[in-house]
Amino acid sequence: MTQDIATRNKGDVHVKQEVDTEVILGILERHDKARGALIAVLEEIQAQYGCLPEEALRTVANEMGRPLVDVYGVATFYRSFSLQPRGKHLISVCLGTACHVRGAPRIAEEFERQLGIKAGETTPDEEFTLETVNCLGACALGPVVVIDGHYFSKIRSSKVGQLIDDALKGLDKIEIGEDKRIFPIDVSCPRCNHSLMDESLTIDDHPSIRVSVSFDHKHGWLRLSSLYGSSSIRAEQDIPIGMVVDFFCPHCHAELIGSWECPMCGAPMVPMIVRGGGMVQICSRRGCNSHMLDLI
Amino acid sequence: MPQLSSIDELKELQRMLLDDIHESKPCIVVCAGTACQASGSSDIIRVAKRHIIERRLLDKISLRVTGCHGFCEMGPFILTEPQKAFYVQVTLDDVPRIIEALLSGDYVEDLLYGDPHTGKKYHNRDDIPFFKNQQRAILGLNQKIDPIRIYGYIAQAGYSALEAVLSKESPEWVVKELKRSGLRGRGGAGFPTGLKWELLAKQPNGDGKFLVCNADEGDPGAYMDRSVLEGNPHSIIEGMIIGAYGTGATEGIVYVRNEYPIAIKHLMVALRQAREHGLLGGDILGTGFSFDIKLVRGAGAFVCGEETALIRSIEGKMGEPRQRPPFPIEKGIDGKPTAINNVETWANIPLIFRLGADEFAKIGTKGNSGTKIFSLVGKIKNTGLVEVPMGITIKEIVYDIGGGPVGKAKIKAVQTGGPSGGCIPAERFDLPIDYDSLTEAGSMMGSGGMIVMDENTCMVDIAKYFMNFLKGESCGKCFTCRKGTQRMYEILDDISKGNGTLEQLDLLEELAHVVKDTTMCGLGQTAPNPVLSTLRYFGNEYERHVVDKRCDAFVCRDLVGAPCQAACPLGTEVWRYIALLEKGEYEEAYKVIRASNPFPSACARACDRKCEQRCNLGTSGGEAITIRALKRFVTDRVDPSVYTPMRVVREGKGVPRVAIVGTGPAGLSAAHYLSLLGYKVTLFEVEEEPGGMLISCIPAYRLPQDVVRKEVESLLDENITLRCGTALGRDMTIDDLFTDGFKAVFLAIGADKSWQLDLEGETLEGVYSSMEFLKAFNLRGRELAGGHVGIIGGGNSAVDAARVAIRQENVQSVTLIYRRTCQEMPAYAEEVEAALEEGIKLETLVSPVKIRYIEAALKEGIKVETWVSPVKIYAQNGRLVGIECIRNKLGDVDSSGRRRPVAVPGTEFSISLNTLIVAIGERPDSDCLASMGVDLDKGGKPRVDARTLCTTRQGVFAGGDLVTGPNTVVDAIAAGRKAATVIDRYLRGKELRELPKVTLPEVLIQPAEASDEEPGEAARAEPPTRPAESRKKNFAEVEMTLSAEEATREARRCLRCDLEFTRRENAEGNRVAVRKE
DSSP states (O other), X not given: OEEEOSSSOOOOOOOSXXXXXXXXXXXXHHTTTOGGGHHHHHHHXXXXXXXXXXXXXXXXXXXXXXXXXXXXXXXXXXXXXOSSOOOSEEEEEEOOHXXXXXXXXXXXXXXHHHHTSOTTOBOTTSSEXXXXXXXXXXXXXXXXXXXXXXEEOSOOGGGHHHHHHHHHHOTTEEETTTOTTOEEOOEEOTTTOOBOEEEEEEETTEEEXXXXXXXXXXXXXXXXXXEETOOOEEESSOOOTTOBOEEEOTTTOOBOOOSOBOTTTOOBEEEEEETTSOXXXXXXXXXXOOEEEEOO | OOOOOSHHHHHHHHHHHHHHHHTOOOEEEEEOSHHHHHTTHHHHHHHHHHHHHHTTOTTTOEEEEESOOSOGGGOSOEEEETTOOEEOSOOTTHHHHHHHHHHTTOOOGGGBOBOTTTOOBOSSGGGSHHHHTOOOTXXXXXXXXXXXXXXXXXXXXXXXXXXXXXXXXXXXXXXXXXXXXXXXXXXXXXXXXXXXXXXXXXXXXXXXXXXXXXXXXXXXXXXXXXHHHHHOHHHHHHHHHHHHHHHTOOEEXXXXXXXXXXXXXXXXXXXXXXXXXTXXXXXXXXXXXXXXXXXXXXXXXXXXXXXXXXXXXXXTSOOOOOOSXXXXXXXXXXXXXXXXXXXXXXXXXXXXXXXXXXXXXXXEETTEESEEEEEEEESOSSOEEEEXXXXXXXXXXXXXXXXXXXXXXXXXXXXXXXXXXXXXXXXXXTOBOSHHHHHHTTOOOTTSEEEEEETTSOHHHHHHXXXXXXXXXXXXXXXXXXXXXXXXHHHHHHHHTTOOOHHHHHHHHHHHHHHXXXXXXXXXXXXXXXXXXXXXXXXXXXXXXXXXXXOTTSOOHHHHSSHHHHHSTTOOOHHHHHHHHHTTOHHHXXXXXXXXXXXXXXXXXXXXXXXHHHOHHHHTTSOOOOHHHHHHHHXXXXXXXXXXOOOOOOOSSOOXXXXXXXXXXXXXXXXXXXXXXXXXXXXXXXXXXXXXXXXXXXXXXTSOHHHHHHHHHHHOOTTEEEEESOOBTTTBOHHHHHHTTEEEEEEOOOOOEEOOOOOTTTTSBTEEEHHHHHHHHHXXXXXXXXXXXXXXXXXXXXXXXXXXXXXXXXXXXXXXXXXXXXXXXXXXXXXXXXXXXXXXXXXXXXXXXXXXXXXXXXXXXXXXXTTOOXXXXXXXXXXXXXXXXXXXXXXXXXXXXXXXXXXXXXXXXXXXXXXXXXXXXXXXXXXXXXXXXXXXXXXXXXOOOTTTOXXXXXXXXXOTHHHHSSOOHHHHHXXXXXXXXXXXXXXXXXXXOOOOOOOOOOSOOOOOOOOSSOGGGSOOOOOOBOOHHHHTTSOOOSBOOOXXXXXXXXXXXXXXXXXXXXXXXXXXXXXXXXXXX
C-alpha cells in the first residue's frame, strides 16, 4: 500500500488545464487589483496552471487596466514565471557558486543527456521539466538537486539515472507498512476528552478517527486515518477540494477549533489531544495536508 | 492567544515564560532549516515524536524544532540539552538511542561529532572548533527558538528591546543610539545604518514612509539571510518595529525571494502571531504607535537586490534599476520615502538595543562593529554558516573554523561578495574581514558568501561562471552592462576552450573597466570584479590557458579532454585501454599502453597514478577507477612482443651520435626514442647495472628487480651502447663527450644525494641516508639496519626505507619519525598504511633535535651496554645509540598550505636506536656540472628552459629528477621522451620549441551494452595484497594482480569521458528514449 507523505511540498503542477476566467477573476479579487499586486497575481496563476497562459495574461491586463505589454514584460522579466507549460515533474539543478565548484555543471549535463533535453525545456512526453537555478541556499550540501520539492544533496553524476527513475515512480510514495515515519496515534476531543477513535471502520488498516463536519449547509461524518503522515480520509458528504470545513466532536458536539491558523493556507487548524501526550492539529481545508504534532 | 494591550502585559508574559524555562526538562533539539531538511531532518523529527509518544516520555523530555544552527554539512543532527551533546548525521534508527541516553544522562559515543583528523569525540558542542571559534551573537539564538512559536522568542528576551524603547525612549534617542553603535549595512556596501535612519526620520511624514527588509538574497553561495529568516523571524520583526518607531515609518515590507519557501512560511506565521499579540498593527502595546509589515515575494531576478530595482518590483513592475538621485530615502515605493536594510542588519537591531550601543560597539573593530555571518562553503572541510566578529582574518575563518582543505588539494583563494565581489588569493589570507580591507583587495564584503577554492578550481572558469550569471541577470537597461557582460563572457569562453589570445586578455581588462565606469546600478558597476580580481591575482592561470593551452585545475573541458589522459605526463590513452580491457581485447590494450610508455610493467607497479587522482569518478564524489591495477592486469597477461614500435631507418655513416648520462627511466626513455628515430646512442651509468632508481631504490616488494631488468633489456637495441661504471666528472667531462664525436648530450643523472639533518653526529656509524641504505641493499645485498631502527621523514623514500628495514634480518623494531601528522605526509597513503600493517610504528608531530652518540648518552645517564659493542664503536668515533626528540604542535599555515610544525619546549624525550635512517629529501649530486659550462641553481639543479630542456651549454640537455628534484617514475619517462624529441629537432636544425596542442580523445570505442547495475555505484576493486604476516622478512611482491572478472568489472565502472569527444557528431545517448521503447 502506498500513500502520500503530507508534510512535504508538492511539486506536482497541473498541466494543460483550460483557462477558466472565473478562476482568474477570483485571484484578482483576492488581490484587490492594486498595481503592486501584479507579481503576486501572476504567481498565483502560475501555481494554478503551472505556467502563465496567454488568455490569463489578457484577462489580467484587462481587469487591472494595464497594457498587455506591461503584463507581458513582468511575466518575462522574472525567472520564476514560465509562458510554456511544464512537465509533471520539475527538476531543478542548483548552479550556485558553491555547487558550481563542486561539479554541478556536470550534474546538469548528465540530466540533459539522460532526459534528452536542454535546461529550460520539457520532455516531449511532458513528464519532466529541467531547469537550472542560481542558488537554493543549501550550499553546504552541494551539488544540490530539487525534484518535485524534494532536496537531494551531494549528487554525483552516477546517481542521476536513479533519481529520474525514482521521480517517475513518485517521490511522495512510501510504504505505509514498513516506514518508521508513519505511526498510529490515538486522539481524543480537547473539550470532553472522549476518545475519537473508531474501531468499527479502519483506514490504512488502523482504527479511524471519527469527527462530524459541516460545510456549505451540509453535515455529515468524516473519518481520518489515524496514521500520522497519512492523509487518507472517508467522508459521508463529498467535500470539494479547497473547501474549509467546520469540525465537531461527535460526543460533546463542541466545535474543534483552536487559536492556530494553517501556516500554509490560513484556514483554522483543528486540535485534537494525543494519548501519550501532546496535541495534533490538522488544517481544516480539504486538500491542504498541513498538520502539526506538538509535544507540549 | 492574548492580545497584549500594554507594555506591562508584555513584561508579565515574559516573566511567566522565563519561569517556565527554569523548570525545564532535558530537551532534544533538531534543526529543520532548509539544509537539514534536505538531509532528512523532518523524518528525524517524526521518529523522535513517535518515540516520545509511544514510550510516554512527554513528562521527562521535550523536543524543540529550530532553524539553522550553521553546521549544515553535518545534518541532520540532534543537540541535547542540558548536556550539549552534538550527534551528527543521525539516521532514523539512532533517534531512540539518543533519547534513551539523554534520559539516563549518558552519551551515544559513536554518534558524537568527532575530529576528522584524530577521531577525538567531543562531548560538548561548544568545544568543537567549528563552534568554539565563532561569536554567535545573531545565529546563537536559532538553537533556542522554535521559529513558529512567538513564546519561544519572547522567552529568550525577545521583544524586550522593543519594550524598553517604547516604555522610556524617544524616537530621536533611538536613531542616535543606533548611530553610536556604528552598525553598517550587512547587505554588502556597508552604509551606516544609523545615518540612513536619520535621513528617513527627517523626511516629511505626509503620505507615510516605508521600511523595507531586503531578503532577496540572490548571491549564489550565500544563505545566511535565509537562515535568520527561517530560524528567527521575530528578530526581524522586532528590529523593524524599533526602526519604525525611530524613523516614523508607517509601513513595512519584507521582500523575500521565492526560492525560500520555508522562510516565507515562517515569516508569515510570525507576522500573524505578532499581529495577534498586538505587536504589529494599530496602537502597538497601547502606546498609540502604529506600524504593520507586509510580505512581498520576489519572482526570481538577481537585479532586484539593487534597491531601486527592488522598489520597482514591489510596485509590481519589471525590476529595472533607475537613476539615483532621487534616492529611495526621498522617493521610494510609490514615491514615498523608503529605507531599505538587509535581513542581517535588521536582526542586529534588537541586539543593539538589548545590549546598549556601547556594548555592541565593543564587538569587532572600530568602524566595523558587530559580528558578520558568512556562508563558508566550497572546497573546505567544515561547511556551513559562521558568525565572527568583524576584523578577524580570513585565515582564522578558513583554517580555525573551517578546518582547512577537504583533501590534499591546497586552498588557493576565497571568493567573497558573490558575483559583485572578487577572489582573494591565499597569500592575502591575513587580511582582516571588514568592509574597507576587502574593497581594497579588489573584492567586497557583499552579503557574506565565502566560497573556498582549491587547486581543483579553475579561476578562468570561475570568472566565466560569474560572467555567465551576470549576463543572464543584467536587466539590459544599460548597453555597456548588457553587451559588456556578454562580450566578457565570450572572451572567457574562448580562453577556456583554448582559443584565447594574449590580445584578448588586454581587451578583457579594458572591457571590464568600461563596464565598471559606464553603468548605472550596482550590478553593472561591480560586474567586472570577478574578472578583474582573477586577472589581478591569477593572471598566470589565464596565461596557462592562452599560451600553453593547459587548465591545471582540469576544469576547462575542451583543454582537458579525458582527465586521465590529460593528467598522465605521457598522455597515455587510459580510457582507451580500459575500454579495450572491458571488451577482453587485452593485446590491443597492451599496445595502447606501450605506445606511450616504454616501461609499462614498472609503471603498473610504481606509478604515482596522477590519472586516478583526476578520474572524474573520484572527483565527483565517488571512488576513482583503480587504473594502475588495470594496467598491471594487462601487462601481466600480454607478451610485450605483441607491440612493435615504428622505426626510422637511417642509412650510412652520417648518423649523429648522442650521449646520455644516467640510465634511470629518463635516460633510458630518451635512448629508446632516439634509437627509434635512428640515432646511435651511448648510455653512461655510474653503477654496475642500468635502471637508476627503478633498480637501486624502489624496493623489490613494490617493484621486483627482474621486472625492471626485463623491461630495460627490451629497450636496449643495436642502436644503443651501454657503458656501466662510468661517472661524469670522475671518468669523463662533457668536453670529452663532444670531442669523442657526440653531437648532443642529455644529462639524466637523477637526484640521489640525501639532504642532511644538520645535526651533530650524522656521520656516525649507524646513521645512514635513505639513498645510501636503499642502494646498499638493492645493488649489493648489504643489510645496514639492525636492532631498533628509526627513520626520519615522511616521504616515499622514508617509507620505503622503513619497509626495507623491517624485512632485514637483524632488525627488531622500526620507528618512523615524522614532524607533522599523517595527513601531511607526502608519501602515498597506501604505502603508509601498508607500512603500519607490517608493524612499523609511526610517531607524528615529532622532530629530532639531537643525535646522541655514545659519550653524550653515557653522560646523560643512559645505559647502552646491552645495545652496542663498545670496542667497535670507539674504534669508529662512536656508534649511534639513540636520538632525542621533541614534540611538535601544529602552528600556522605555511606557503604550502600545510600547518607548520612548531616545537613545544619541555617535551623532549629519547628513543633508543641502533640504526637511524635520514630520509628528509634528496637533491642532485651535480657539483661537477658547474665546471663543465652548465649553470646550476641554488639547489644544485641545472638551469633549464622547461619547454626545450636546454641547459646553458649548447647541445647539452637535461631532464628527469636532476632538473625537477626527486620526482616520480612517470615524470622521468616523460622527460626522457621529450628530450628525444627536442634532441632530434636540434640535430635536424629545427626550431626546438613545439607549439602547445590540446590532445582530446579521438578514437571511438563503442561502449558495452548498458547493464542494469549503475556503473558508478559498484565499489572500487582494490588489487589483492599478500597478508602482512607473510610478507615480513621477505621481498616477495606485496601487491598482486586482479582476476579477469574483477578487472572487467572495474573497467565497466569507467565513466567513459572520452565518448563526449569521440561521439560529438553522433546523436547522443538518450536513456529516457531507450527506456520508452
